[in-house]
Amino acid sequence: MNTSPTVPLVRHPQPRLAKRQSLPLSVLAATLVWVAGASAQISTFDGGNDAGWLRSTTPDATFSFPPDATGGHAYRLQGDPARSGAETNARAFSYLTNRIYTNFFAAVDVVAWNTNQDCNLVLGLIARASSNEILYGGVPFDPNRPTGLTLNVRVHNWRAYAGPGNTGPLGSRDQMSIWGIVNAAGTLMMGNPAAVTQVGFRWVPGRAYRLVLSNTNNLGDWPQYYTGAIYDVNDLTRPLLTMTGDDSYFGNSMYIPPYGYAGVFGYHLSDGDPDPTMDVTFDNFYVGETPPPGVAAPGIPHGLPGAPQVVNRSPASFQNFHPAASGITFQATTLTTTNGVKADAIKLYLNCVNVSADLAISGEATNLSVAYAGLAANTVYQARIELEDTLGRCTTNEFTFDTFSDAYLASGDVKIIECEDYDYAGGQFLNNPLASGYLTNGTGPINAGSGYVELSGTAGLDFFDHNSGPNLEANAFRSGDPVGTQQGNYGAFYYADVNELSGIGYSQYYDTQRSKYANVNPALHEYIVTRLEGSEWLNYTRVFEGTRHYNAYLRTACGLAQPVAFQHIAAGPATNTLGRFEVPSTFYHHNYQYVPLRTADGTLSVVNLSGTATVRLLLDSLRNDATKYGLAMNYVALVPAAPQLLSAAAVNDVFTPETCVLVDAEAKKITVPQRDSTRFYRILWTQPVRITGIAFAGENVILNYQ
Numbered sequence: 001m002n003t004s005p006t007v008p009l010v011r012h013p014q015p016r017l018a019k020r021q022s023l024p025l026s027v028l029a030a031t032l033v034w035v036a037g038a039s040a041q042i043s044t045f046d047g048g049n050d051a052g053w054l055r056s057t058t059p060d061a062t063f064s065f066p067p068d069a070t071g072g073h074a075y076r077l078q079g080d081p082a083r084s085g086a087e088t089n090a091r092a093f094s095y096l097t098n099r100i101y102t103n104f105f106a107a108v109d110v111v112a113w114n115t116n117q118d119c120n121l122v123l124g125l126i127a128r129a130s131s132n133e134i135l136y137g138g139v140p141f142d143p144n145r146p147t148g149l150t151l152n153v154r155v156h157n158w159r160a161y162a163g164p165g166n167t168g169p170l171g172s173r174d175q176m177s178i179w180g181i182v183n184a185a186g187t188l189m190m191g192n193p194a195a196v197t198q199v200g201f202r203w204v205p206g207r208a209y210r211l212v213l214s215n216t217n218n219l220g221d222w223p224q225y226y227t228g229a230i231y232d233v234n235d236l237t238r239p240l241l242t243m244t245g246d247d248s249y250f251g252n253s254m255y256i257p258p259y260g261y262a263g264v265f266g267y268h269l270s271d272g273d274p275d276p277t278m279d280v281t282f283d284n285f286y287v288g289e290t291p292p293p294g295v296a297a298p299g300i301p302h303g304l305p306g307a308p309q310v311v312n313r314s315p316a317s318f319q320n321f322h323p324a325a326s327g328i329t330f331q332a333t334t335l336t337t338t339n340g341v342k343a344d345a346i347k348l349y350l351n352c353v354n355v356s357a358d359l360a361i362s363g364e365a366t367n368l369s370v371a372y373a374g375l376a377a378n379t380v381y382q383a384r385i386e387l388e389d390t391l392g393r394c395t396t397n398e399f400t401f402d403t404f405s406d407a408y409l410a411s412g413d414v415k416i417i418e419c420e421d422y423d424y425a426g427g428q429f430l431n432n433p434l435a436s437g438y439l440t441n442g443t444g445p446i447n448a449g450s451g452y453v454e455l456s457g458t459a460g461l462d463f464f465d466h467n468s469g470p471n472l473e474a475n476a477f478r479s480g481d482p483v484g485t486q487q488g489n490y491g492a493f494y495y496a497d498v499n500e501l502s503g504i505g506y507s508q509y510y511d512t513q514r515s516k517y518a519n520v521n522p523a524l525h526e527y528i529v530t531r532l533e534g535s536e537w538l539n540y541t542r543v544f545e546g547t548r549h550y551n552a553y554l555r556t557a558c559g560l561a562q563p564v565a566f567q568h569i570a571a572g573p574a575t576n577t578l579g580r581f582e583v584p585s586t587f588y589h590h591n592y593q594y595v596p597l598r599t600a601d602g603t604l605s606v607v608n609l610s611g612t613a614t615v616r617l618l619l620d621s622l623r624n625d626a627t628k629y630g631l632a633m634n635y636v637a638l639v640p641a642a643p644q645l646l647s648a649a650a651v652n653d654v655f656t657p658e659t660c661v662l663v664d665a666e667a668k669k670i671t672v673p674q675r676d677s678t679r680f681y682r683i684l685w686t687q688p689v690r691i692t693g694i695a696f697a698g699e700n701v702i703l704n705y706q
Contacts, residue, residue, distance in 0.1 A: 040105075040288025041096060042305055046072030053263070054097045058082070058144040061092035066281065069208075070304055070393045074111055074283040077266045081276045087188060089270070090278035093143055095129055095263035096287060102259040104128070105214040105291045109233055109283040109303050110153075113266075115205045117156045118275035122267045124152035125213045127287075130260035132183045145183040149194065149256050151213035151228040152177050154269065155203055158625050173560065173625060174202050178213070178228050178245045180255045194226050194256065195245020200630035201559035201588050208233035208283075209240075210303060216290065223247050224256070231300065232587070234398045236309060238298045238317050240587040262287040294335040302395065306339045308332060308387035310397035318591045319401040320512040324375040330397075332361075332368040332387050340365030345388040348372055350381050352660035353671055357698030365390075376664035378639065379403050380553065380594045400593050404637070406515050415542070415550065415638040419529040419617065420477045420485045422538040423462040424455035427614075429541035435516045437477055437487060439523040446524055456480045463538045466623065467531075477527045483538065484531030489557065489589040489632050509590035511555070511634050529633045530589070534562070534621040539569065539614050546610030549686040550638035552597035554581040554617075560630025561585045565620040566597050566605070568613060579605030580620060589632045603657040606641045606686070643685040643705065645670050651680050670703040 043052070048065045055063055059082035065073040079090035106125050114121050129148035131139040154175040178195045181188065203209060210231040217225050223246035229239040247256045266280040284303025286292060292301045295311050302309040313330035315322040328348070332341045343365065347356045355374060363369045375381070385397040409416060423429050436451020438444035445453040455478060457463050467482035477485035488510040510525045517524045529538065552566060561584050568576040579597040586593055597605040609615070617636070621627050642663045646655035662671040670683070674696070683689050683705055693704035 039099070040286065040290075040292065041098060042303075043075075043096060043285040044072055044304055045075045045283060045285075048073045050075060050094060052096060052098050054095045054143050054261070056091070056093040056143045059085075059088070059090065061090075061278075063092070063094065068111065068283050070307065072304075074281050075264070075285075076112075076281040077264070077278070079266065079268070079278040081268065090268040090276060091188075091266065092278060093126065093129075093146060093263060093265040095126070095143060095146075095261040096285065097261055099287075100130075100259050101127065101262060101287065101289060103216050103289050104262055104287060105212070105216060105289065106151075106262045106285075106287045107210060107212045107292075107300065107303065108264055108285045109208050109210050110280065111208040111233075111283050112279075112281040113155060113203070114275070114277065114279040115155075116275045118273050119277060119279075120154070120156060120269045120273050121278060121280065122152045122154045122269050123280040124150055124265065125211050125262070126150045126181065126265050127213055127215070127262045128257045128260035129263060130257045132255075132257075142183060145188045146181060146260075147183045147255065147257055148181055148260055149213070149215075149226060150177075150179050150181050150265070151211055151226075152179060152267075153203065153209075153211070153230070173200055173628075173630070175199070176201075176228065176230060176241060176243060178226050178243065180247075182255050194247055195228075195243055199241070199559060199588060200628075201241065202585065202630075204585060210236065210284075210300070212239075212300065214291070230587075232398070233303075234396045235317055236295075236300050236302060237311065237313050237397070237399070240591065294333075301335055304393070306334050306336045306389070306391075307393050308334050308341045308389040308395050310385050310387065313385075313397070313399070315399075315401040317399040317401070318586065318593055320592065321405055322375075322401050322403050323405075324377040324379070324403040327371060327373040327375055328383070329369070329371045330385065332370055332385075334366050334389055336366055338366070340390050341368050342388045342390060343368055345386075346370060347384075347386040349384040349386075351662055352382070352384075353662050353673055354699050355662075355671075357700075375403055376662070377403050377666060378405070378408055379663070380596065402594050404594070404639075408639075409514065409637060410516060413640055415544075415548075417540050417542065417615070417636040417638070418452075418527070419538065419633040419635055420527040421452040421540065422457055422483070423541050423614070424452065424457050426458040426461045427539075427541065431543045435520050435524060437524055437527055439521055440487070440525060441523065443523075446520060453477055454479065457483070461539070463536075465536050466533050471531060474531045484529060485527055486530050487525050487527050489528060489530060511557075511592045526634055530631070531629050532619055532631045532633070533628050534619050534623040537616050537618040539616050541612065541614045543612050544609035546608070548608070549641040550607040551604050551641045552579070552581075552607050553594040553637045553639065554583065554597070555592060555594055555634040555637065556581070556583055557586050557589045557592045557632045557634075558583045558630060559585060559588050560627045562627040562631060563620040564631075564633075565616075565618040566607075566636070567616040567618055568609065569616050575616075578607055578615070583631065592632075592634065594637065601657055602659050603684075604642065604644055607638060640665075641686050643670065643683050643689065645672055645703070646682045646684055647672075647675075648680050649676055649678065653680075655680070655682050668705050670705065671697070671700050672703070673699055674701050 061079035064076045068074040077092040079092045081090045082088040126148050129146040131141045132147040157175040158173040212229040225246045227244045229242040264282045266278045268278045295301050311331045343361050360371045380402045388394045434447045434450045436447035436453035465482040474484035488508045564581040566578045581595045583595050645658040648655045689705045692706050695702040
């Protein structure tokens with residue numbers, strides 16, 4: 001490795017027509033707003049009250065209004081278990097009772113919840129809440145025991161803990177569900193799914209999520225279809241996860257009312273937990289017959305009316321192969337005709353470098369057009385847009401994308417290791433395997449013998465897996481091995497009682513299909529390795545050119561953040577760890593991104609191997625429910641190593657890596673935030689370089705090199 005000279009820098013009912021009802025509108029101060037012409041209501045709770053809402057009263061619960069992030073108030077529901085009675089579970093319901101809905105679109109932000117894994121908490125939206133009149137006739141509505149439909153997230157669903165007080169990561173996988181809730185002869189019963197998906201994702205404490213539940217098909221149609229979605233409040237341009245179900249399963253045509261109220265709830269699902277309490281905080285509730293106007297799907301408006309937000313953004317979240325020449329474009333809008341966005345407060349950060357000085361901004365203050373043209377090719381970006389309106393309210397839009405191209409990854413400059421192409425027969429390998437597998441209609445195997453499809457590995461030599469035999473749901477590529485291999489990624493949906501296997505269905509998601517697969521056959525999609533657990537590993541033997549130096553990127557989707565080590569397996573027992581892919585949560589298995597290989601100090605790892613060598617992907621975590629089945633791996637891309645920037649406050653100090661940096665290898669330019677009045681820089685690369693120019697742009701230092 002070489003360094004540049006040191007350079008100083010100074011300065012379901014059965015088909016029936018449900019009747020509609022209207023109730024008088026209460027005086028709601030600043031809490032509740034009717035949306036003109038849309039028959040919709042928005043409750044921000046900024047008046048510090050829940051006027052117009054009907055609270056449950058049994059068991060006892062507390063309803064309060066803590067401050068929110070925008071200077072208003074949120075809506076906190078807390079409860080303890082009852083000391084006696086048939087139903088002791090802590091819970092609280094609150095319903096907006098100014099209108100009864102048949103078709104509905106409901107949404108709410110969840111801004112805080114009990115993060116103690118000892119608490120089996122269910123939280124979410126409830127719609128069509130009414131008395132169980134289909135079963136029991138004209139029984140008055142009981143707010144403590146509603147019959148209705150819920151979109152809920154069951155946090156801490158799969159847990160493995162040793163006792164009270166476990167708030168750490170030892171086993172928490174959350175579940176998104178569309179459940180019916182039934183007042184069955186005076187007993188509240190949660191279950192009777194319209195659709196349940198149990199997936200490897202986890203809500204991140206400290207973040208806020210927006211839940212959406214809707215039923216917008218024609219009135220009286222049967223079955224009735226329900227759709228649920230989870231958005232990160234910091235990216236309302238697309239959902240993290242969606243699901244759809246209907247009321248034709250498990251008798252739901254009897255249990256889901258044809259109309260009712262909409263609201264929010266928190267529910268402690270079981271009594272046996274060391275922490276039996278319920279605690280969840282909501283904000284910015286919306287309900288109407290149709291989605292709020294102003295934003296094209298899959299985006300949705302911000303829950304706070306008039307708040308600034310990013311819409312019509314390109315690239316999309318998790319965009320693969322975005323052309324660098326297309327730059328970044330978006331609208332900064334308040335979706336109003338009066339409240340504007342402060343143009344001089346719009347900020348864009350790329351890999352935590354502020355590039356706002358290079359934004360081109362035009363248009364009306366209420367709907368500004370913003371463009372950035374400085375993207376570099378073959379780069380992975382973490383992006384953040386910050387907006388502020390004339391009222392001083394701030395919002396953030398966060399997303400990730402890359403500017404690799406299919407042609408670049410297929411070129412001779414790049415070496416790709418498909419994760420499903422691990423060694424076979426005790427260390428045997430194919431150096432340049434063809435894309436292989438089965439077509440989506442089951443035809444195949446395609447390219448058997450010249451690709452890895454159906455080549456069996458040897459446990460303990462080619463792989464280590466905790467399962468002793470193949471899994472029938474995840475053996476699509478190498479059916480004889482216990483290693484999970486799938487074409488695309490499955491999500492499991494339970495359409496009936498979760499104990500009835502006949503009620504299980506699957507949805508399939510694919511990563512971007514590269515030309516190496518499409519050129520063989522458009523129906524040959526990418527394979528992934530899945531069903532992974534801590535301490536499992538896979539070996540890959542290939543022939544490397546010793547003159548090439550690479551940075552490595554793992555193409556992955558992850559609901560449960562975890563590290564993956566990349567190791568060189570040398571002769572005998574020697575193992576050299578080349579670095580770790582610190583895989584963050586992408587929330588769900590269809591959200592793929594590139595994760596860089598880094599050393600312990602945060603520097604991009606440089607991979608330089610010669611001749612026939614074996615590398616290993618190791619799930620570098622303990623085996624527990626904190627990471628189990630939460631990761632999907634597509635391929636490792638070894639790309640030409642990029643220059644790395646080191647800096648120090650004094651020339652004789654230790655130079656450390658700059659982690660906030662933009663490298664444009666084609667333009668031979670490095671951009672880094674200015675940190676001190678005096679800073680010394682060195683460039684670390686695979687060949688001798690020198691810094692040829694220093695300039696300033698906004699808050700940044702621009703270094704040119706040759």
